[in-house]
Amino acid sequence: MQAPPAEIGMRLEDVDTPALIVDLDALERNIGKMADLAARAGVRLRPHTKTHKCPAIAHRQIAAGAVGQCVQKVGEAEALVAAGVRDVLVSNEVVGESKLRRLARLAREARIALCFDDADQAVIAGRIASEEGVTLGALVEIEVGRRCGIAPGAPAAALAQQIAGTPGLRFSGLQAYHGRAQHLPTHEERRVAIEGAQAAVRETLAALERVGLACDIVGGAGTGTFQFEAGSGLYNELQVGSYAFMDTDYARIEDADGGRFATFEHSLFVLATVMSRPAPDRAVVDAGLKSYSMEKGPPWVHGLPGIEVIGVSDEHGNMQLTSEAPALAIGTKLRLIPGHCDPTINLHDFFVGIRGGRVEEIMPITARGASR
Amino acid sequence: MQAPPAEIGMRLEDVDTPALIVDLDALERNIGKMADLAARAGVRLRPHTKTHKCPAIAHRQIAAGAVGQCVQKVGEAEALVAAGVRDVLVSNEVVGESKLRRLARLAREARIALCFDDADQAVIAGRIASEEGVTLGALVEIEVGRRCGIAPGAPAAALAQQIAGTPGLRFSGLQAYHGRAQHLPTHEERRVAIEGAQAAVRETLAALERVGLACDIVGGAGTGTFQFEAGSGLYNELQVGSYAFMDTDYARIEDADGGRFATFEHSLFVLATVMSRPAPDRAVVDAGLKSYSMEKGPPWVHGLPGIEVIGVSDEHGNMQLTSEAPALAIGTKLRLIPGHCDPTINLHDFFVGIRGGRVEEIMPITARGASR
Numbered sequence: 241m242q243a244p245p246a247e248i249g250m251r252l253e254d255v256d257t258p259a260l261i262v263d264l265d266a267l268e269r270n271i272g273k274m275a276d277l278a279a280r281a282g283v284r285l286r287p288h289t290k291t292h293k294c295p296a297i298a299h300r301q302i303a304a305g306a307v308g309q310c311v312q313k314v315g316e317a318e319a320l321v322a323a324g325v326r327d328v329l330v331s332n333e334v335v336g337e338s339k340l341r342r343l344a345r346l347a348r349e350a351r352i353a354l355c356f357d358d359a360d361q362a363v364i365a366g367r368i369a370s371e372e373g374v375t376l377g378a379l380v381e382i383e384v385g386r387r388c389g390i391a392p393g394a395p396a397a398a399l400a401q402q403i404a405g406t407p408g409l410r411f412s413g414l415q416a417y418h419g420r421a422q423h424l425p426t427h428e429e430r431r432v433a434i435e436g437a438q439a440a441v442r443e444t445l446a447a448l449e450r451v452g453l454a455c456d457i458v459g460g461a462g463t464g465t466f467q468f469e470a471g472s473g474l475y476n477e478l479q480v481g482s483y484a485f486m487d488t489d490y491a492r493i494e495d496a497d498g499g500r501f502a503t504f505e506h507s508l509f510v511l512a513t514v515m516s517r518p519a520p521d522r523a524v525v526d527a528g529l530k531s532y533s534m535e536k537g538p539p540w541v542h543g544l545p546g547i548e549v550i551g552v553s554d555e556h557g558n559m560q561l562t563s564e565a566p567a568l569a570i571g572t573k574l575r576l577i578p579g580h581c582d583p584t585i586n587l588h589d590f591f592v593g594i595r596g597g598r599v600e601e602i603m604p605i606t607a608r609g610a611s612r
Numbered sequence: 613m614q615a616p617p618a619e620i621g622m623r624l625e626d627v628d629t630p631a632l633i634v635d636l637d638a639l640e641r642n643i644g645k646m647a648d649l650a651a652r653a654g655v656r657l658r659p660h661t662k663t664h665k666c667p668a669i670a671h672r673q674i675a676a677g678a679v680g681q682c683v684q685k686v687g688e689a690e691a692l693v694a695a696g697v698r699d700v701l702v703s704n705e706v707v708g709e710s711k712l713r714r715l716a717r718l719a720r721e722a723r724i725a726l727c728f729d730d731a732d733q734a735v736i737a738g739r740i741a742s743e744e745g746v747t748l749g750a751l752v753e754i755e756v757g758r759r760c761g762i763a764p765g766a767p768a769a770a771l772a773q774q775i776a777g778t779p780g781l782r783f784s785g786l787q788a789y790h791g792r793a794q795h796l797p798t799h800e801e802r803r804v805a806i807e808g809a810q811a812a813v814r815e816t817l818a819a820l821e822r823v824g825l826a827c828d829i830v831g832g833a834g835t836g837t838f839q840f841e842a843g844s845g846l847y848n849e850l851q852v853g854s855y856a857f858m859d860t861d862y863a864r865i866e867d868a869d870g871g872r873f874a875t876f877e878h879s880l881f882v883l884a885t886v887m888s889r890p891a892p893d894r895a896v897v898d899a900g901l902k903s904y905s906m907e908k909g910p911p912w913v914h915g916l917p918g919i920e921v922i923g924v925s926d927e928h929g930n931m932q933l934t935s936e937a938p939a940l941a942i943g944t945k946l947r948l949i950p951g952h953c954d955p956t957i958n959l960h961d962f963f964v965g966i967r968g969g970r971v972e973e974i975m976p977i978t979a980r981g982a983s984r
Contacts, residue, residue, distance in 0.1 A: 256708065257708075258983050258984065290927065313927065334887075335886075335887045335898065339628070361942060386890075387888075388928070516705055516729055518729065518759070518762070533905070534906075534907035535924075551759075552907075555685065582926050583901050588981065589981055611899070611903050612630065612631075
């Protein structure tokens, strides 16, 4: 782990670069808005640690009303439980004896659940949980977006019945997350995709009812689609993550009003320094694709006109300037909005929390790299 | 930092996933081949730490004949000097008093040089080096590939003269790296691009001769173009990095014989586990874009037919299987060849070094995240 790029009390412009900056006011407004939206829809909120990787932010979300956290990886669950989070759902399958045993041991200190889409894996997990003297919550993941998941309806209900009869496991509901739907560009495409997911959930709930099983959790949803799941009357937990930060990919998708995604604010920035001015119409910053991920395109420059990131290499961002661009002396610091928040955060060891132009908090990204 | 995914002596198939695996035999053959190529061309080899971020690999390269290492960032230089490397060139501009002061302090223990493309920055660096009681080597970076760098010829020579007269700095030569040229798809395109860089170097060397300055270092080159720089009669140090590992992007570029890049072997893999088999023709692995970078496309599956990575999300790799694919039970481990080695390595905390099917060495990626 590297040394933090800032000290408490420092001015934003004195933070060393590249640094991952979070606007604490915007972050807290985003967290509060999503908590309100979930409360008004009458559904529980279980935000996703895969986005922030940071117990300090998980605690803020829980303080605002979230019931706990989702994770994708056992290592993320370990980071949360070590920091006192007491309700963690692995919204993913967990394969392999060593990982299942680590997860089972966490269940001595916290309420832990995970997902299954395969009968043999449920047998293995039940055995390990029993050996460790714990009970793991077990959700059946149904396939709604061509990734993991068992077929909805009767196959899912059969797996649920098997789980319900497996010592060490407690059948806890359904996982029905449609990942690809989050980034579909239009409101209508996202609505239709989640309508399909809802049909799969409805069919599976009916099949479960026929075998006498009820769901504690019907979980899914992300920042792109949560309004559909929240209003479905089927889902009761939202697993949103990006809403806390936003990114250019979410900014580009259209909301119902036809404009840009408008509900949440950009709170996350990569602070970068102009390190070269090779030509009057070009500037190079000291942050490249080891400071922000590029699979959703280059970052946007925040708050300044006439600057476009036109090329990104490992350690450099190459910027084209128009006549509207401000004077950009070497040493000038810029805020970049990343294309995709989750993998960008996973590159950094710290969030530098800024309020009123000063560093208020340095939050370790404890689960950075916790991919196992 | 996360716990290592393996223990010494463990079989490859028992390594936890996702894990960054390096085939030590292939790595050592690559390191030896490049050392031989440089020696035969009569040029020095100064491999790039930005690729491996790992002092243990730097030491292997130096033991094979390299004169030292290149880095892009002060934090990488700190990791090397702390591990005993005594000759480090920052092949990049360094902006900001705190970074320059950290770098100057390293010069008490090691030979340190950095690049300049701006007169004011040379003044600042000279002042800080003098305050710290050290002399920093100073290269003039000339623009050869539309990134950083001052114009070749007279402007570069004027900056060199200024540096030569600046206490705290020692004029040490030219930096002329053409980054974009490395990945041009055909041999001929790469040859022409480096011909352009050579013309800029030649013009600048002539301008330097007119003002009575000689170059200790004329540096540049990468894995895609090094044969052109090595044979130029102008460059005397090669700054190659990827050759130690290779990736799909380098595998795709054509070599002189029209085939795939043939000189170096793939030694780097992301080990991943099949975690879901949602359909007979699909499998999902537990490694996504937090385990390998995606800006050069999805990874290839190594050594097995009929498997294509068709979709990648944060923690999942979605694979399409043809009838040629082997049985892929849940739990099967696969080796993925990343699209781009440098940013993939920067996601991981350890290389797991494999020889003869067993874990021989676990190498900490000490400079992972050292972006400042």
